[in-house]
Amino acid sequence: MDVKSPRGAYAKGRAKRREILDHAIALFGDVGYRAASLREIATRSGISHPGLLHHFPTKEALLLAVLAHRDEVDGELFTGSTGTDALRRLVDLVRLNAGRRAIVELFTVLSAEATAPDHPAHRFFVDRYRRTVAGVERAYALAGEAGALRPEVDPPAAARHLVALMDGLQIQWLLENCRTDMVPVVRAHIKAQLKAPL
Amino acid sequence: MDVKSPRGAYAKGRAKRREILDHAIALFGDVGYRAASLREIATRSGISHPGLLHHFPTKEALLLAVLAHRDEVDGELFTGSTGTDALRRLVDLVRLNAGRRAIVELFTVLSAEATAPDHPAHRFFVDRYRRTVAGVERAYALAGEAGALRPEVDPPAAARHLVALMDGLQIQWLLENCRTDMVPVVRAHIKAQLKAPL
DNA sequence: CCTACCGATCGGTAGG
DNA sequence: CCTACCGATCGGTAGG
Incomplete structure (x- = not known):
């Protein structure tokens, strides 16, 4: 018995689950x-397929x-930021994604x-895009109400545009x-929409 | 013998080839x-799979x-247009694509x-994107030389941006x-980059 | 263009 | 968690 993990059997099961998820992410992304x-x-995870x-x-x-699993991990990134700040965070997301090819591929x-x-x-x-576009639209709308947006920016169109830009750049x-580098393109785009420097 | 098609056997073979291509486009696009x-x-084309x-x-x-086959058909769309005119033609391409879901899906x-x-x-x-981005970049560069572009538009970045936008909107x-409607988003984007109205 | 077949591989189950 | 198996389906070939 390992004193440091009294529930060793459960912990091992959770670790194996996590290992399977990681290899599934990689293969779903590849093919x-x-x-x-x-x-x-299963083979990559060191078990049989019935396993x-x-x-x-x-x-x-x-x-x-x-x-x-991915929604759970990434959902934490944007809690608490709104308006212009949320738009800035999106540039951070692009930078983050540039460091995890497997997730982008997936x-x-x-x-x-x-x-x-x-x-x-x-x-x-379908749901994910609806939520994402709606969230970005709200960020634009709030930035607009705060007087931070150039007048020609239309939140609904700008939201679809920004999400599309990020997806297309990933391809x-x-x-x-x-x-x-995807970052300068997104950064310049958002910068051109804001009155104040990014 | 059909007088109107003396090479009936060849014509039939070409028609079947074309039919196979159409069904392949649809299924490759779907799954x-x-x-x-x-x-x-093969079944959709009315033949066996060895056929x-x-x-x-x-x-x-x-x-x-x-x-x-797709490259051949679409290649004809942009021969002869350059600079600002080529950018205008891209809006036409988006409008055209909105009428052929199967091709977009593919x-x-x-x-x-x-x-x-x-x-x-x-x-x-890889080659297709290189060619496409290079072509759009050249269109921006020519438009810039003609004095039609706003000064903050950078042709290399603008080209990657526009291609990404079109791809992302399709998703x-x-x-x-x-x-x-994808058209207004692309149209507004290009319009904002040009000095003259689109 | 067909029927008939090949070996390989698939997701999932039986039974332990 | 395993071995062993199921029926289905795959791309491609043999032989006509």
């Missing part, structure tokens, strides 16, 4: 959900667990795959094998 | 290249034929899938089931 195999994820199905009962459950590949209405992650991404960044 | 099956494309392989020897050959899904270096279309999309448009 997409449909083309990824449970056997490959994997003990932790996640179906392939779809694994996908949804991956998405929920969302780029899955969001495209999930445009198909029968894809198991379709609802997730280019991945195809260029991360050799370019 | 991606890896998850699409030759049997499904399909008579026209296209491998799955990869079919993919490359689809991409070459390129959105495949470009994301092909960010993986070992994807059979990887080279195609949102597909997830929203084509219920929104």
Whole structure:
């Protein structure tokens, strides 16, 4: 018995779950959900594929667990910032993403795959984009009310524009094998919309 | 013998090839290249799957034929326009794309899938983006030389920005089931970069 | 263009 | 957590 972890068996199960999630993120990002195999994820995680199905009962459950896990981690990033400050935080998010190719790949590949209405992650991404665009729109609206926005900026259009810009830059960044910098493009865009320097 | 088509056999072969290409575009767009099956494309085209392989020897050959076919059709759109005029034409392209969901789906899904270096279309999309961004950059540069651009517009960054914007809007448009209009967002963006009205 | 087949691989289950 | 298996499906080939 390990004194430092009296619930060693549970801790081990949680660690294995986490290991499976990490390898699932990597493979879903590389080849997409449909083309990824449970056997490959299981082998990378050091277990058999029925072993994997003990932790996640179906392939779809694994996908949804991956998405929920990512939402949980990234959701913490933007709690408490509003208006102009939230727009500034988005530049930080772009910088952060430049350091985690696997996550960027995952969302780029899955969001495209999930445009198909029968894809198991379709609802997730429809809801996610609705929430994201609405959140960015609110940030623009608040910045506008505070008098920080140039008058020609229209919050609804600006929100869709900014989210699209970030997504599109990620495709280019991945195809260029991360050799370019997404940050200045986003930074210059937001800067041009604000009255005060960013 | 049909007098109006003395090479009826050849014409029929070409029509079947074209039919296969159309169904391949639709299925590759719906589920991606890896998850699409030759049997499904063949069935939709009214032949057996070895029959399909008579026209296209491998799955990869079919993919490359689809991409070459699209490049051939769309390449004609921009011959002869330069500078500000080419930027205006890009707005027309967005409007055109809003009328062909299948094509938009195809390129959105495949470009994301092909960010993986070992994807059979990887080279195609790397080259395609290089060419596209370079072409748009040249349009901005020419517009700048003609004095049509606002001074803060930087052609290299503006080119990556505009291409990213178009790609990102397509993802949102597909997830929203084509219920929104991409044109005003792109139009307003380019308009804000030009001195003269669009 | 077809039928019939190949070996490989898939998600999931049985039974322990 | 395992081995062993299920039926289904894959891309491609043989042979006509």
